[in-house]
Amino acid sequence: MVFVHLLLTSLLSLGYDGATLASWLLAFVLVYVLLKLLGLLLPVCRVYAMRVEAGARFVPWFTWKVFSASLDVALIVINPRRQVSSAVVQVKLDTRDRRLVTVIACLLTLTPGTLALSYRPGELFVHVLDTASADPVQQAIHDIELRLMAWVYPMGGKPGGKHDG
Amino acid sequence: MTFWSVVASALVLLGALFSLLGALGVWRLPDAYTRMHSASKAGALGAILVLLGVLCATDGQRWFAVLLAITVLLITAPLAAHAISRAGHRAGVKPLVGPLGDALERAGGDRDH
Numbered sequence: 001m002v003f004v005h006l007l008l009t010s011l012l013s014l015g016y017d018g019a020t021l022a023s024w025l026l027a028f029v030l031v032y033v034l035l036k037l038l039g040l041l042l043p044v045c046r047v048y049a050m051r052v053e054a055g056a057r058f059v060p061w062f063t064w065k066v067f068s069a070s071l072d073v074a075l076i077v078i079n080p081r082r083q084v085s086s087a088v089v090q091v092k093l094d095t096r097d098r099r100l101v102t103v104i105a106c107l108l109t110l111t112p113g114t115l116a117l118s119y120r121p122g123e124l125f126v127h128v129l130d131t132a133s134a135d136p137v138q139q140a141i142h143d144i145e146l147r148l149m150a151w152v153y154p155m156g157g158k159p160g161g162k163h164d165g
Numbered sequence: 166m167t168f169w170s171v172v173a174s175a176l177v178l179l180g181a182l183f184s185l186l187g188a189l190g191v192w193r194l195p196d197a198y199t200r201m202h203s204a205s206k207a208g209a210l211g212a213i214l215v216l217l218g219v220l221c222a223t224d225g226q227r228w229f230a231v232l233l234a235i236t237v238l239l240i241t242a243p244l245a246a247h248a249i250s251r252a253g254h255r256a257g258v259k260p261l262v263g264p265l266g267d268a269l270e271r272a273g274g275d276r277d278h
Contacts, residue, residue, distance in 0.1 A: 070206075085262075086263060087266060087267070106243040106247075109242075110243050127260060131263075
């Protein structure tokens with residue numbers, strides 16, 4: 001489904017003015033609206049449209065998280081008297097899907113201040129740059145997981161076999 | 166001096182600043198793992214900001230190359246950081262930890278499953 005979307009978008013913007021960034025983005029939104037309308041008839045399109053919405057919410061949220069965490073780490077690094085107290089904490093994960101766990105660990109490692117060290121089914125070991133307790137880390141990871149689940153499985157619940165959009 | 170060239174300069178400068186902070190972190194932080202935080206993330210984020218600056222400076226003509234480069238950076242940076250620090254932990258490099266301690270070591274260390 002995501003390929004259909006990208007293909008239609010690229011064709012539309014190519015036909016319009018040779019695929020500049022602006023026309024591509026415009027075409028992306030147009031095709032999304034089209035699919036959203038089609039979703040009134042086809043459940044596949046409806047689920048896909050919900051997925052695009054969750055993705056559109058996730059990306060800015062995550063970018064903001066990364067930048068606010070960067071600021072925290074930058075403040076730690078510039079302050080010469082600040083001593084970090086790092087730790088390896090154990091964090092519970094709800095999902096057992098190894099692909100999802102991989103994505104969560106990658107996103108976690110992208111966020112400054114946390115680094116995924118090891119995984120066992122149901123739990124993740126995270127190295128934290130500077131923390132006084134494990135709770136904020138658990139909370140942050142749970143947040144990432146919830147929002148990612150809303151993106152990947154927009155209808156909620158346990159998914160079937162089909163995974164691509 | 167158009168609007169976009171100002172934005173581009175700001176983004177490139179910000180990216181350079183990020184990379185500098187990363188280098189400072191490698192110099193200042195105490196052990197291998199905390200340095201890995203600094204080396205992997207600050208470098209990747211700095212490079213992404215510089216690439217976005219390039220995108221603005223070229224009026225969006227190089228958007229595909231920029232998008233590709235950012236995607237590759239976003240995938241490789243965390244994977245490399247994870248692989249190196251996990252290898253370090255398996256090889257027995259002890260993290261310098263605060264009062265919370267090392268939960269991975271308490272749980273019996275890293276092992277294959």
